[in-house]
Amino acid sequence: MPKRGYHHGNLRPALVDAALILIEQRGPMGFTLSEAAKTAGVTPAAVYRHFAGREDLIAEAARQGYAIFADLLEYAYSDGKPSALAAFSSTGRAYLAFARKYPGHYIAMFESGISIQRTPELNTVATRALGVLEKAAVELSQHIPADKRPPPQMFSAHIWAMSHGVVELFARGSPGTRSPFPPEDLLETGIGIYLRGLGLIPQDG
Known part of the structure; x- marks a missing residue:
């Protein structure tokens, strides 16, 4: 070359x-x-x-990834969804789509050990991405009685963790973790069970 x-x-x-x-x-x-x-x-x-070094280069890749990630989440959440519930579920699917389409960015963001506090720019854009999920959680949690309502940060963290787990275990070809179900179905049903437990989706039967 x-x-x-x-x-x-x-x-x-x-x-x-x-x-x-x-x-x-x-x-x-x-x-x-x-x-x-x-x-x-x-x-x-x-x-x-x-x-200055490899870690700075990876941090820049992570910053770029978080910018793309935040844009995708914002679009998924706000693109004409009929309800807060539909918008919230859409952000989970956007997480899965991002991991598949941008694997290098995803790894730099979540598997490199680079802290989002490493640079102000990285912290700002990572906070923006996290903020989309928190905003979705705030709007959706308004449908839960105040005495049963989890803090929005906890609500969004649960969905973040569930999305991340499905990606890591079943969407990125991890050895020995084959699933008989598509990752999209696993994530959708998992979010459904969680939201049903909070009373946001009617119980079956």
């Missing part, structure tokens, strides 16, 4: 793209900054004009 050089003006996004490829292939700690430079077609020295 010919060296494109620092002057091409797109080195930073090119390095993030290279890192995403390597993250998917080897995991977040399975490559060096020099290998990312080689994949991007530039010299290792050029990388340090933008990133």
Whole structure:
């Protein structure tokens, strides 16, 4: 691959793209900054004009991922849903769709060990993504009597954990975790059971 050089003006996004490829292939700690430079077609020295180390590069990939993730969640929640319940369920499906479509970003965000507090920019966009689920939980929980209503942060954390668990166990090809049911069905029924327990969906029968 010919060296494109620092002057091409797109080195930073090119390095993030290279890192995403390597993250998917080897995991977040399975490559060096020099290998990312080689994949991007530039010299290792050029990388340090933008990133102090591999963790900074992964953090930028995570920041980019959270921005995409937040946009998807916001769209899923607000795109003409007939009810707060339908909008809330849609955000869970968006989580699953994101993990499938953007595996490199997903790994950088959730499996790299990079804290969302690492940079102000990363923290801001991660907080925005979390805020979509919390907003959905606030609106949906208004249908629960006040004395039985969980805090919105707990409500959204439960759905986040359920979505994340389905993704990790059944949607990303983890060895030895085959399921007889599609991940979408697992997530939808799991959310349904949870919401039914809160009285937001009528009991069967």
